[in-house]
Amino acid sequence: MAFGKGHHLHLVDGSAFIFRAYHALPPLTRKSDGLPIGAVSGFCNMIHRMIEANTGPDAPTHAAVVFDKGSHTFRNDMYDLYKANREAMPEDLRPQIPLTREATRAFNLACLELENYEADDIIATLARQAREAGGRCTIISSDKDLMQLVGGGVEMFDAMKNLRIDADGVEEKFGVRPDRVVDVQALAGDSVDNIPGAPGIGIKTAALLINEFGDLETLLQRADEVPQPKRRQTLIDFAEQIRLSKKLVTLDDRTPIDVTLDDLEVLEPDAQVLLEFLTKMEFRTLTKRIADGLGVEAPAIPDTDPRGAEPAESGAPQMPPIDRGAYEVVRDAQALQVWIDRALARGEVAIDTETTGLNEMTADLVGISLATGPGVACYIPLTHKAEAGEGLFGGDALAEGQMGLDQALAMLKPVLEDASLLKILQNAKYDVKVLARYGIEVAPIDDTMLMSYAMNAGLHGHGMDALAERYLGHMPIPIKDLIGSGKSQITFDRVKIEDAAPYAAEDADVTWRLWQTFKPQLHRARVTTVYETLERPLVPVLARMERAGIKVDRDVLSRMSNAFAQKMAGLEAEIHELAGEAFNVGSPAQLGEILFEKMGLPGGEKGKTGKYATPADVLEDLATEHDLPGRVLDWRQLSKLKSTYTDALQEHINRDTGRVHTSYSIAGANTGRLASTDPNLQNIPIRTEEGRRIREAFVAAPGRVLVSLDYSQIELRILAHIAGIDALKQAFREGQDIHAATASEMFGVPLDQMTSDVRRQAKAINFGVIYGISGFGLARNLRIPRAEAQGFIDRYFERFPGIKDYMEATKAFAKQHGYVQTLFGRKIHTPEINAKGPGAGFAYRAAINAPIQGTAADIIRRAMIRMEAAIDGLPATMLLQVHDELLFEVDEGAADTLIARARDVMEGAAHPAVHLDVPIVVDAGQGANWAEAH
DNA sequence: GTACTCACG
DNA sequence: GACGTACGTGAGTACG
Secondary structure (H helix, E strand, O other), X not given: OOOOOOOEEEEEEHHHHHHHHHHHOXXXXXXXXXXXXXXXXXXXXXXXXXXHHOOOOOOOOEEEEEOOOOOOEHHHXXXXXXXXXXXXXXXXXXXXXXXXXXXXXXOOOEEEOOOEXXXXXXXXXXXXXXXXXXXXXXXXXXXXXXXXXXXXXXXXXXXXXXXXXXXXXXXXXXXXXXXXXXXXXXXXXXXXXXXXXXXXXXHHHHHHHHHHHOOHHHHHHOHHHOOOHHHHHHHHHOHHHXXXXXXHHOOOOOOOOOOOHHHHEOOOOOHHHHHHHHHHHOOHHHHHHHHHHHOOOOOOOOOOOOOOOOHHHOOOOOOOOOOHHHOEEOOOHHHHHHHHHHHHHHOEEEEEEXXXXXXXXXXXXXXXXXXXXXXXXXXXXXXXXOOOOOOOOHHXXXXXXXXXXXXXXXXXXXXXXXXXXXXXXXXXXXXXXXXXXXXXXXXXXXXXHHHHHHHHOOOOOOOHHHHHHHHHOOOOOOOHHHHOOHHHOOOHXXXXXXXXXXXXXXXXXXXXXXXXXXXXXXXXXXXXXXXXXXXXXXXXXXXXXXXXXEEEOHHHHHHHHHHHHHHHHHHHHHHHHHXXXXXXXXXXXXHHHHHHHHOOOOOOEEOOOOOEEOOHHHHHHHOOOOOHHHHHHHHHHHHHHHHHHXXXXXXXXXXXXXXXXXXXXXXXXXXXXXXXXXXXXXXXXXXXXXXXXXXXXXEOOOOEEEEEEEEOOHHHHHHHHXXXXXXHHHHHHOOOOHXXXXXXXHXXXXXXXXXXXXXXXXXXXXXXXXXXXXXXXXHHHHOOOHHHHHHHHHHHHHHOHHHHHHHHHHHHHHHHHOEEEOOOOOEEEOOOOOOOOHHHHHXXXXXXXXXXXXHHHHHXXXXXXXXXXXXXXXXXXXEEEOOOEEEEEEEHHHHHHHHHHHHXXXXXXOOOOOOOOOOOOEEEEEEOEHHHHO
């Protein structure tokens, strides 16, 4: 393919990459033999990122990486002081130079260098050829010496700042068009390259002069016309030095290279060659990442002696102790750029955001901390307020010594969105949501909280403090130490920067260390797939659902609140009348006194605190003997509905969106279920008619409808599959009423003669089985004698013998391994299973339940993760998840299409990982509000 | 902060 | 033989 119009050449300034990588990274060494490889590692990361970032329609058709060769060039023959002030190459960099050439070839990129010439000259030559052939050329470099080449289809790209530089960009830098850049450089000189130029003339003055006289030669010839005497004399006295300078800065675009553009066509890397090289270098992270990208198995890199290991790649982390004094406070763009370079050269960075509150929908960004290695962390304060008394406007002015929020975010956005830079976070959803409000879509991510959850669900919590203490033996600064608690609590922007920095940077440092600790463990625990397919991908999905929120009609709630209040007042009066005295109906202790002491009713039991307990089932029994308990039950129901729902929900309506935004905790429930908080939208009433009406307040926006899809009997279907109960499977395949079918099987009643009471009992047993049934529990639930309940259970086991086998097998597995698993490999630990005492009973039943509940949770997670792509293009939004239900909001006309597509996703969610031998059925509904839709 | 109660799946 | 039990959650209120 002859290079020409429509082709796009990328030229990478390889030597610049090497130096940037070398200075950005700590001195890493290869674990097996101590060979310094930091620069090679950074170089490979940068090349990999560049390739990843260039996959679109603008992708290069041709590319080469260009290097300097040796330190002597033709310019030294002209001027022996050229680049004479350059420091010698560091000793630990020298052996890495040939490795970077090898790396380039391993990526299947052309690798160019030429004796006696600089990389810049080769770049100039190829750029000219590309231009002349009518194609485009992008020079990946930020070196100003290359700016003279810009124009006519040639542009530069600063890979670190993610910035394109065209002719306008060059003019911004030099004050002249690209073709006059060398004139300005000749006059201004360059202390870095030791170009003498004209003493006393800088870029500004040089540009002024060139623009006035047209070009350098004209200027020098007409120097006597320059009005300023000093400037005039300089130009006359140093004319030859200036002409020499111009020769030195002018790139040679006729170098005798032995390749043509056609030789530089972009080729796919040979997976084997590339992975072999990366493995040889012992780059664990990068090898894995690239292998994943190529869709091949990552070759194993043997663990060798950890002494002298380079931190990023070591299996058993050897980390320096946490030193809060070592963190940097980043206060300007230059300092931030150093950290960005470090992150890019590393290929991964730990991040933590500090905000004014815990609610991601309303909290504002106060600062960001970064870590690029254990102990290598900084804090970037952004919107800390000045202390009271400081500055003219007292407490509302910003504190000194912070870079502007906009500038910092502009610099960080390309980094946070860089597809080949891994962002490591603890509870990533929080930061992802906060940053989304600033127009930043953080990706890709790793989440240490979810890594811990995938490995250790059931063993302990997964908050940062718990993880730091357990895995790092370190207690991070409690946030209370900074912001206090209770009434006197302040927001984080009121914390002094000096105090905030150690806290904030420590969190990024701890996150980095946790990641380093967990990453190798994940694989060993065989939960990598769980983490990568069930945990991590849920973060952006939930973030979007939470940010969308659901519209709640305040007036509906408000009216209900008033109605409840009136009814409650009436009931309260009746209750006091019946009791013969006034007391707090909401106090179980006081109510107990009235019922069991004053009125002498039976069944009074005291709780741990020696007070009477008055749960609903006890009051229900008492209701047959007296009017009062029934009234209390009614009052309690109203009280619950009012305080928890109609009142509290109004407080959660967001001022700006008019919607309610819950927060789902991904690692809250041990079984894999989500948990909804602030507010909990997974327990909105439905079982009673009065409570159900609260769902009428959850509405669709005008012109839209709510659509609800829920799995029918998913846990029983999973039980039928896991335990292999043929009769149940058959009933599900035939679409029978499963509880009626169970009753028929157990009691021998034909389906057409089934009574609702028998069906109800069978239903209770079916649920009981899922929960790890006991005679006592079933007896209490059905309000029947324990012996009778036990009889039901015995009969059930008799009719469905596989159930008993499943329970025994699960228990044995838990006892042996300390955990149980879902069909998708999720582990739920059962540390109490071998304990003595009642704890073992709890653990046993939890172990029975966990694989069933957890498998159902996995299935709906898979559905949610796939849902966005499936409904892409529809005017529909996924809003809520309630364990077996997904709630959507959609334009009226598209509801049926949505239902069809979402149902397909939900019903097929187990595939292809698991093939259930029961059908999965999803019911759907739609309406103006949640009550109608469900 | 803990206990009790109750809303959901 | 006694003990204590349905599984998983979150939140509001009372009370010390």
